[in-house]
Amino acid sequence: MTQTIETGIEDVGADFFADPHKYYGRWRENGPLVRVRRPNGVVHWLIIGYEEARTALADPRIRKNVTELYEIVRRLSPDGNSNVGASEALASHMLNADPPEHTRLRKLVTREFTGRRVAALRPRIEEITRNLLDDMDGKDEVDFIEGLAAPLPIMVICELLGVPFEDRDDFQKWSKALLDADPSIDTAAVSTLMSEYLGRLLAAKRAEPGDDLLSGLATDSADGDQLSMPELIAMTYLLLAAGHETALHLIGNAVYLMLQDREAFQALRADPDRIPAMTEEVLRQIPPVGWATTRFTGEDVDIAGVTIPAGELVCISLDAANHDPAVTPETPRLHLAEDPKHLSFGHGVHFCLGAQLGRLEANVAFTQLLERFGDLRLADEAFTPAWRMSFMRGFTSLPVRLR
Numbered sequence: 001m002t003q004t005i006e007t008g009i010e011d012v013g014a015d016f017f018a019d020p021h022k023y024y025g026r027w028r029e030n031g032p033l034v035r036v037r038r039p040n041g042v043v044h045w046l047i048i049g050y051e052e053a054r055t056a057l058a059d060p061r062i063r064k065n066v067t068e069l070y071e072i073v074r075r076l077s078p079d080g081n082s083n084v085g086a087s088e089a090l091a092s093h094m095l096n097a098d099p100p101e102h103t104r105l106r107k108l109v110t111r112e113f114t115g116r117r118v119a120a121l122r123p124r125i126e127e128i129t130r131n132l133l134d135d136m137d138g139k140d141e142v143d144f145i146e147g148l149a150a151p152l153p154i155m156v157i158c159e160l161l162g163v164p165f166e167d168r169d170d171f172q173k174w175s176k177a178l179l180d181a182d183p184s185i186d187t188a189a190v191s192t193l194m195s196e197y198l199g200r201l202l203a204a205k206r207a208e209p210g211d212d213l214l215s216g217l218a219t220d221s222a223d224g225d226q227l228s229m230p231e232l233i234a235m236t237y238l239l240l241a242a243g244h245e246t247a248l249h250l251i252g253n254a255v256y257l258m259l260q261d262r263e264a265f266q267a268l269r270a271d272p273d274r275i276p277a278m279t280e281e282v283l284r285q286i287p288p289v290g291w292a293t294t295r296f297t298g299e300d301v302d303i304a305g306v307t308i309p310a311g312e313l314v315c316i317s318l319d320a321a322n323h324d325p326a327v328t329p330e331t332p333r334l335h336l337a338e339d340p341k342h343l344s345f346g347h348g349v350h351f352c353l354g355a356q357l358g359r360l361e362a363n364v365a366f367t368q369l370l371e372r373f374g375d376l377r378l379a380d381e382a383f384t385p386a387w388r389m390s391f392m393r394g395f396t397s398l399p400v401r402l403r
């Protein structure tokens with residue numbers, strides 16, 4: 001039977017970010033769908049069941065288009081002008097596009113972002129990791145995020161794309177501000193800074209291409225088609241933003257979980273072939289992208305007997321889906337042998353383009369870390385992460401003792 005939920009809107013604020021599973025557990029009692037009010041006051045439908053999340057991620061009626069999305073956010077916003085994050089120009093990338101536009105953009109980027117190119121990066125990723133661990137070695141205590149989890153992905157993505165590493169402070173700061181849509185920040189001004197920076201960089205690549213990915217993207221054409229300059233800017237913004245914060249949190253979350261499970265830590269040291277399985281289990285337990293990017297209903301959509309009317313915002317909690325007890329029984333331990341069911345790289349046409357790269361970075365980092373620091377421990381056994389106030393799941397400090 002179909003019903004429309006009118007009441008029962010749940011507020012999502014600081015307490016939620018500190019411990020979302022407390023909320024998911026309670027919400028699940030009423031089914032796989034809940035209405036939530038995000039910190040900006042805008043009400044969204046949130047899908048928390050695994051099967052419903054997987055289906056919704058691939059449902060063409062649950063749409064993506066940045067102009068329509070921003071219009072809906074403004075319409076539903078209590079002040080009529082909610083902070084939407086990146087400017088429409090910057091956010092007009094393939095993660096905010098439906099087919100056939102998405103298909104065209106993904107085809108153009110996939111010609112450059114190839115499995116071969118990513119695999120060829122392995123020796124460089126190993127070298128960067130070794131250098132970062134060398135810098136940590138000799139100290140008793142370090143912040144693991146600062147020492148490895150943060151710099152490794154940013155160095156790798158800069159190298160892959162051909163973005164000057166010395167510019168990282170600026171674009172990291174800008175992309176974080178736009179991703180979190182922090183209400184205290186003038187996101188329009190930050191978007192302009194980011195667009196202008198990327199415009200200059202890409203014009204230089206077009207004029208004098210190197211052998212990096214962005215030079216390829218800026219000059220390559222497939223079947224006579226090529227990315228325009230505004231498309232190139234939006235695509236580069238997407239690749240930069242998607243390519244570093246996610247891997248940072250994957251590496252940070254994994255080390256946090258490993259250090260809490262000594263038995264798993266020792267098992268991994270004894271048998272490093274199990275590291276890729278651990279990476280998958282960490283992805284399941286704490287997905288770096290906690291909620292997939294916001295979508296909207298293009299028409300009325302029924303989910304688990306509830307009708308979401310056309311023109312409403314829909315979020316999909318990958319975090320809740322991965323912990324759906326109907327699919328995976330809850331466990332406090334790291335399971336290393338199984339192939340855990342998770343949606344942490346999304347599903348459907350927007351499945352993560354960088355999944356291979358993210359896994360590679362994580363597996364190289366864990367292999368070297370376990371080899372070198374067998375006595376690695378949390379500096380404070382009672383450490384609790386300061387979870388980011390964001391739908392990205394991670395934290396920015398993890399003090400560890402190396403020996």
Ligand code: HEM
Nearest residue numbers: 094095242243246247289292293345346350352353354358
């Ligand atoms: C390491 C951990 C990573 C995780 C957990 C992750 C997760 C995700 C998720 C969940 C999506 C789909 C979002 C949605 O449907 O709303 C996505 C898309 C995407 N990711 Fe990743 N990602 C990771 C690493 C990377 C890296 C290293 C790159 C490299 C640039 C990257 C590039 C992208 C791109 C371009 C998309 C959009 C794909 C499309 O719209 O067709 N990701 N990622």
